[in-house]
Amino acid sequence: MKKVLIVDDIGALRKHVMRLIVELGFQCQFSEASNGKEGLEMAKKGKFDLYLLDWQMPEMTGIELLKALKENPRTRDVPAVMFTDQSKISNVEEAMSLGAVGYLSKPFDINKVDHKLHKYLA
Amino acid sequence: MKRQKTPGKAESLRSAGSGNKVIMTSMPLASVFVCENISLSSAADQQFVSEFTDEFIDRFHHLCRQWLKYPAAQINPSVVQDLYRTMHGLKGCAGCVGANFLVNLCQESEELLKHIPAETTQRDTWYQLLLWSMQQSSNILQIIKQRSLMQQPPASLDCHTTVMDASYRNFTEMVGSMLVQLANPAPNESAYIPENPVEHHEVASETHNRELDELLRYVMDQLSNADAKESSEKWQRTMSIITSAQTVSVQTFFESIGRVAEELGASLHKTIRLSVQDTMIAVEKNVLNALKIPFIHIIRNAVDHGLETDDERIQLKKNLPAALTVSWELFNGILQIQIQDDGRGLDQHAILRKSAELNLPQHSLQDWRQLIFEPGFSTKAEANTLSGRGIGLDSVKRIVQQLDGSIMVSSKSGRGTCFSIMVPIKSAIINGQKADQMVVRWLDDDDASRSMFSGESGQHINFSSQES
Numbered sequence: 001m002k003k004v005l006i007v008d009d010i011g012a013l014r015k016h017v018m019r020l021i022v023e024l025g026f027q028c029q030f031s032e033a034s035n036g037k038e039g040l041e042m043a044k045k046g047k048f049d050l051y052l053l054d055w056q057m058p059e060m061t062g063i064e065l066l067k068a069l070k071e072n073p074r075t076r077d078v079p080a081v082m083f084t085d086q087s088k089i090s091n092v093e094e095a096m097s098l099g100a101v102g103y104l105s106k107p108f109d110i111n112k113v114d115h116k117l118h119k120y121l122a
Numbered sequence: 123m124k125r126q127k128t129p130g131k132a133e134s135l136r137s138a139g140s141g142n143k144v145i146m147t148s149m150p151l152a153s154v155f156v157c158e159n160i161s162l163s164s165a166a167d168q169q170f171v172s173e174f175t176d177e178f179i180d181r182f183h184h185l186c187r188q189w190l191k192y193p194a195a196q197i198n199p200s201v202v203q204d205l206y207r208t209m210h211g212l213k214g215c216a217g218c219v220g221a222n223f224l225v226n227l228c229q230e231s232e233e234l235l236k237h238i239p240a241e242t243t244q245r246d247t248w249y250q251l252l253l254w255s256m257q258q259s260s261n262i263l264q265i266i267k268q269r270s271l272m273q274q275p276p277a278s279l280d281c282h283t284t285v286m287d288a289s290y291r292n293f294t295e296m297v298g299s300m301l302v303q304l305a306n307p308a309p310n311e312s313a314y315i316p317e318n319p320v321e322h323h324e325v326a327s328e329t330h331n332r333e334l335d336e337l338l339r340y341v342m343d344q345l346s347n348a349d350a351k352e353s354s355e356k357w358q359r360t361m362s363i364i365t366s367a368q369t370v371s372v373q374t375f376f377e378s379i380g381r382v383a384e385e386l387g388a389s390l391h392k393t394i395r396l397s398v399q400d401t402m403i404a405v406e407k408n409v410l411n412a413l414k415i416p417f418i419h420i421i422r423n424a425v426d427h428g429l430e431t432d433d434e435r436i437q438l439k440k441n442l443p444a445a446l447t448v449s450w451e452l453f454n455g456i457l458q459i460q461i462q463d464d465g466r467g468l469d470q471h472a473i474l475r476k477s478a479e480l481n482l483p484q485h486s487l488q489d490w491r492q493l494i495f496e497p498g499f500s501t502k503a504e505a506n507t508l509s510g511r512g513i514g515l516d517s518v519k520r521i522v523q524q525l526d527g528s529i530m531v532s533s534k535s536g537r538g539t540c541f542s543i544m545v546p547i548k549s550a551i552i553n554g555q556k557a558d559q560m561v562v563r564w565l566d567d568d569d570a571s572r573s574m575f576s577g578e579s580g581q582h583i584n585f586s587s588q589e590s
Contacts, residue, residue, distance in 0.1 A: 010211045012174035016218065019169070056210045058203075085214055107218035 002121050003047065005031045007039030007065060008054035008083065017052060017083075017108065024114050026121040036060025040068050043075045050120045051080040052104075055091065063095060070099045079120050167219065168270055174215040175267035181208050182260035189253055197238070197249060205252065206235045212259065224262050231255045372459070373398055375410050376448045379418055383446055386425045393432050393443035394425060399450060405457055405547045412525055413459075413543065416518040420461050420541045421446070423515075428465035428539050438536075440464070457547045462540040467533040468494070491531045495519040 033039035037059040055062040069075040079101040213228035376398045387394035429444045450459040477493045522529045527545030
C-alpha cells in the first residue's frame with residue numbers, strides 16, 4: 001500500500017484526484033493537506049511514497065513547499081509531482097529544476113495520470 | 123441600439139498588461155446566450171462537479187460577506203488575495219469539467235484583481251465589479267450543479283448549461299476594457315450622457331442588458347475623463363446604474379412579503395405556516411418588483427378565503443397549521459412561481475353558476491378556472507361562496523401579462539389551490555435544486571387543467587416536456 005500526500009487547497013480537487021487514482025486501480029493510502037504549511041508539517045511527520053502538490057495555495061505556495069521539501073533531508077527523496085494549469089506550463093521548468101519528478105496539468109487526463117504516476121504507485 | 127465591434131478580450135488584456143497605448147474605440151456590448159456543454163464522462167466526474175460546486179459556492183458566500191465588511195476604500199488585501207486564489211482554484215476545477223465560460227470569468231476576475239489600483243477615484247466601481255463577479259460565479263456554479271444533478275448517474279451525458287443573460291460576457295469584456303483604459307486613459311472630452319432606460323426590450327433573444335450597456339458606457343466615459351473634475355452627480359448616476367443592474371434574491375423578496383400572510387392569518391384565527399423555498403434564485407429586480415402587488419394579492423386571497431380557520435380544519439381533520447407554500451424554479455429563461463395553499467380549493471360549481479349569472483363568455487369545462495380572472499367576475503363575486511378567489515385577480519392577470527407572462531390556477535376541492543405565475547426573465551440566476559424537489563409545473567393554458575392534486579398529496583413530479 002503506497003502512501004500519498006495530496007496538498008491542495010480545494011477539497012473537491014483532492015477528492016477528484018484520489019478518485020482518479022483509485023479508479024486506475026492503484027492501492028493507496030491518502031493523506032490530505034489544504035495548504036502548503038500544513039502539507040509541509042505532514043510531510044515532515046509522516047512517511048510517504050509520493051507527494052502531489054498544487055501550485056496556488058494559501059500560506060505557502062506549491063513551489064515554496066517543493067523547495068522546503070527538497071531542503072529537508074527527511075522529505076527530499078520522496079518524489080513530488082506538481083499540479084499545474086495549462087496556462088502555467090512554463091512554471092513546470094522551474095518545478096523540475098527544483099526537483100519535481102513530474103507534473104499533471106489540469107484538467108486531469110486519466111491516461112496521463114496513469115502514465116505519470118504509475119512508476120511511483122505501482 | 124447600435125452594435126459595434128469589440129476588440130478581442132485577450133488582446134485587450136495583453137495590451138493593458140504590457141502598458142501599450144490602446145485607445146478604446148468601441149463599447150463592449152451584451153452578447154447573446156452563453157451556452158456551454160459540460161461533459162460528465164463518469165460517475166466520478168459527476169461527484170466532482172457536485173463537490174466543487176458546493177465547495178466554491180460556500181467560498182463565495184463567505185467571501186462576499188468578507189468583502190462587504192469593508193468599504194470600497196479599504197478593501198482588505200487578504201480578502202483580495204483570498205478571492206484571487208478562489209478564482210484561480212475555480213478556474214482549475216471549471217477547466218476540469220469543460221465549463222469554459224466559467225474559466226474565462228475566473229481568468230478575467232484574476233486579471234482585474236491583479237490590477238486593482240492603489241489610488242483611484244473609481245475604486246467603488248472596481249469594488250462593485252468584483253463583488254458582482256463573485257455573485258455571478260456563484261450563480262453559474264448553482265446552474266452547473268443543478269444541471270449535473272438532473273443527469274442520471276452514471277450516464278455519460280452532456281449536461282447543457284444555458285446562462286440566460288450576457289452579464290458574464292459583459293463582465294469579462296468590461297474588465298478587459300477597464301484594464302485597457304487604465305493603461306491609457308483616453309483623452310475623450312465629450313461626456314456620454316446615458317439615455318433613459320427603455321421600458322422593454324423589443325426582442326427577448328436580443329438579450330441586451332440595457333442597463334449594463336449604459337453602465338459600461340458610463341464607466342468607460344468616467345475612466346476616460348480621469349483628469350476631469352469629478353462630478354458627484356455623475357458618480358451617483360454611475361452607482362445607481364450599477365445597483366440597478368443587480369439582481370434580487372427571490373427568497374428574500376418572498377420572505378419579506380410573506381410575513382403578511384402569517385399576520386393576517388393570526389387575525390383570522392388561522393394558524394398558517396408559510397414556507398418559502400430556500401433555493402436561491404436571483405432575478406431582475408424590475409420584474410420581481412412589478413410582480414409584488416400580484417403576489418401580495420394572491421397571498422392575501424389565499425389566507426383570507428382559501429384557507430380554513432383552525433376550528434374548521436380540526437373538524438375536517440386537516441393538518442394544522444395550514445400550509446402556504448411559495449416555490450419557484452427557473453427553466454429556459456422562464457421564472458415560474460407557485461403559491462400554493464392547502465385550503466378548501468375552488469368550487470367549480472359555484473364558479474360556473476356565478477359566471478352564468480354574470481353572463482360571462484362561456485368557457486369549456488376544462489378551463490372553468492380561468493373564469494376567476496375575468497374582470498366582471500372579480501368585482502361582483504362574493505368571495506366566500508366561491509372559495510374567495512374573486513378579488514382583483516383580473517388586475518393580477520393584467521400585470522402578469524404586461525410582463526409577457528401568464529398566470530394559471532389549479533385546485534382540487536378540499537385539497538387546496540395553487541397559483542402559478544410564469545414570467546420571462548432576462549437575467550437569471552439559479553441554484554441547484556434537486557430534481558426530486560421539483561413540483562408540478564404548468565406549461566401552458568392547456569395544461570392548466572392538469573391538476574397538481576391528481577396524485578397523492580405531496581407527490582412530486584419532475585419536469586415534463588417543454589411548451590409545445
